[in-house]
Amino acid sequence: MPHRSDSLLISPIPGALRPSEPPADLATIxxxxxxxxxxxxxxEIMSNxxxxxxxxxxxxxxxxxxxxxxxxIFGQTEGLLGEGLxxxxxxxxxxxxxxxxxxxNNKGRVQGQIEVSSSLDQVSTxxxxxALETIDRIGPCKAVIKVKEIENIRSAKRDHVxxxxxxxxxxxxxxxxxxxKNILDEVRAVLTLDTEIExxxxxxxxxxxxxxxxxxxxxxxxxxNLLKFGIKNxxxxxxxxxxxxxxxxxxxxxxVTAFLDGDRGGKLLLLxxxxxxxxxxxxxAFAPQSREVEHLEGKVITKCLNQKETASKTVSRIQTEVQxxxxxxxxxxxxxLEAPDEVKKWNGLFSxxxxxxxxxxxxxxxxxxxxxxxxxxxxxxxxxxxxxxxFSGKVSDRIFELAAGAGIPNVVGKSVGPSSLKLGVxxxxxxxxx
Numbered sequence: 399m400p401h402r403s404d405s406l407l408i409s410p411i412p413g414a415l416r417p418s419e420p421p422a423d424l425a426t427i428x429x430x431x432x433x434x435x436x437x438x439x440x441x442e443i444m445s446n447x448x449x450x451x452x453x454x455x456x457x458x459x460x461x462x463x464x465x466x467x468x469x470x471i472f473g474q475t476e477g478l479l480g481e482g483l484x485x486x487x488x489x490x491x492x493x494x495x496x497x498x499x500x501x502x503n504n505k506g507r508v509q510g511q512i513e514v515s516s517s518l519d520q521v522s523t524x525x526x527x528x529a530l531e532t533i534d535r536i537g538p539c540k541a542v543i544k545v546k547e548i549e550n551i552r553s554a555k556r557d558h559v560x561x562x563x564x565x566x567x568x569x570x571x572x573x574x575x576x577x578x579k580n581i582l583d584e585v586r587a588v589l590t591l592d593t594e595i596e597x598x599x600x601x602x603x604x605x606x607x608x609x610x611x612x613x614x615x616x617x618x619x620x621x622x623n624l625l626k627f628g629i630k631n632x633x634x635x636x637x638x639x640x641x642x643x644x645x646x647x648x649x650x651x652x653x654v655t656a657f658l659d660g661d662r663g664g665k666l667l668l669l670x671x672x673x674x675x676x677x678x679x680x681x682x683a684f685a686p687q688s689r690e691v692e693h694l695e696g697k698v699i700t701k702c703l704n705q706k707e708t709a710s711k712t713v714s715r716i717q718t719e720v721q722x723x724x725x726x727x728x729x730x731x732x733x734x735l736e737a738p739d740e741v742k743k744w745n746g747l748f749s750x751x752x753x754x755x756x757x758x759x760x761x762x763x764x765x766x767x768x769x770x771x772x773x774x775x776x777x778x779x780x781x782x783x784x785x786x787x788x789f790s791g792k793v794s795d796r797i798f799e800l801a802a803g804a805g806i807p808n809v810v811g812k813s814v815g816p817s818s819l820k821l822g823v824x825x826x827x828x829x830x831x832x
Contacts, residue, residue: 450516451549452527456501458508460539464499467512470536471497475529483522483529493517494526512543515551523548593630594621598643603630611653613703614644614679616667619692620657627696632657635667640674648678655706660685665716672713677782682712711779714803721802721821737826741808744788745831748812751790759786778804786810793818793825 456467472485481487488494495515501508512530516523527545535541593604601618609631615621617634624632635644648654656671656679658664664684672679683706685691686698694702747757747765756774758766761783769777771791778784778800786808787801793811801809802821809825818825 449551450518450520450523451551452512452514452516452523452530452545453547453549454512454514454527454530454543454545456499456508456510456512456541456543458536458539458541460508460537461503461506462501462508462536462539462541464501466536467499467501467510468497470533470541471512471514471530474533475526478532479525479529483525485526488518593625594618597633597647598641600633600636600641600644602633605630606633606647610651611655612648612651614648614654614656614671615691616658616664617692620690623692623694624699627699629699635671640671645674645678648675651678653681654679655681655683655703656709657683657691657703657706658685659690660687661690662720665720668713668716669720672709679709679713681706682709683707710782714779714805717805718799718802718821737810737830738808741786741810741826742831744786744810745828747788748790748828751788754789754791756787756789758784759788761785775800778806793827795820798823798825 458467475485477484485494493516495517498513499510501510514526514530516526518526527548530543531545533541533543595602595604595606597606601621603621603625606612611631613624613629613632615624615632615634617637621632621634624630633644633647635641654675656668658667668682683702685694685702689698691699744759747759751757751768754771755768756771757768758777758781760766760781766777766781778787781804784804784806787797787804787806787810789797789809789811791811792813793809793815797809797811798820801823807822807824809823810828810831811825812828814825814827
């Protein structure tokens with residue numbers, strides 16, 4: 399009869415638990431399964447279910463490899479913590495997991511991160527973390543290891559479970575309420591869909607002609623979706639270019655808002671509308687990221703329209719975003735070889751400028767008063783017809799961004815960096831105007 403289990407609990411097994419914490423493989427004593435035959439399975443489970451992760455940083459004054467760092471961790475802590483906390487034994491029994499080392503070599507010095515997973519208790523894990531900080535040399539090089547934190551994996555998993563459960567619960571609630579809303583919307587659509595009209599081939603709401611404000615959308619379904627929620631002053635571009643009749647209609651309204659899809663197509667359509675309507679376009683609203691106006695719910699439509707922005711600032715921002723995307727995909731282009739004649743005429747403006755001041759050149763040929771670099775962004779946002787910028791300093795990335803945002807194609811500075819064409823803005827140095 400195997401009644402001598404007490405002697406097994408105190409046997410000096412390397413890396414074993416304390417006598418008060420019997421190993422999991424001894425729990426079946428008296429059962430049908432053999433006790434020690436399940437040891438390999440236990441170790442596999444423990445190595446995959448660490449309770450803590452030690453996060454540490456490492457700095458080495460010299461060049462070392464990952465294997466050097468791992469060797470130092472196991473070698474220099476050996477004999478330091480006593481027989482029960484030997485890292486090699488703990489790793490063999492699954493109480494310490496894989497030691498992950500990521501290094502970055504910069505100018506002969508190495509920096510990186512170390513991660514060690516642990517299935518030990520809090521005290522033992524903290525002792526091992528402290529032991530890592532005693533390593534002061536790796537090979538011939540001086541090293542410094544600092545433990546940033548010891549992460550509680552189970553706590554992190556519990557937080558994830560709570561957050562994910564909240565999302566799933568909201569999904570259940572929203573889907574249930576959405577079913578009743580869809581029924582109401584479908585019934586209401588019978589009253590609203592028949593009220594749409596057509597203006598020069600463009601689908602529109604019944605109040606477009608008489609209202610002092612209109613909303614420009616992309617397609618017929620956008621107009622119909624707005625009609626569902628009582629918005630009857632929308633007109634669609636119909637996706638075939640901006641018709642002259644729409645330009646004429648917008649010029650007679652006090653408020654013209656472009657309400658567009660929240661994707662790249664919406665951004666490009668905004669630039670097309672802005673180019674055709676000019677100052678007649680007063681405001682811009684976008685659907686949420688990656689969503690289309692025709693699929694928005696009533697509350698979302700109201701929120702988007704309430705958060706509309708002034709057209710000039712929005713168009714400038716979108717121009718910059720689109721140009722950055724294009725630069726990233728096709729490159730920044732090459733610098734122009736010679737400045738145009740109209741740009742060369744700006745050479746005389748430098749005499750009126752102090753260091754890092756700028757003059758904004760308008761389309762009618764007039765020039766602004768000198769503007770400091772600090773106030774340049776505000777000055778450009780209030781300038782609707784700027785065509786050029788003369789800057790008494792080096793044309794930096796910031797100058798390119800400000801000019802692109804204001805729709806300025808040409809910039810002249812005292813000097814220009816290695817790239818003179820960015821974000822669709824061509825830059826010239828003062829010497830290029832001679």
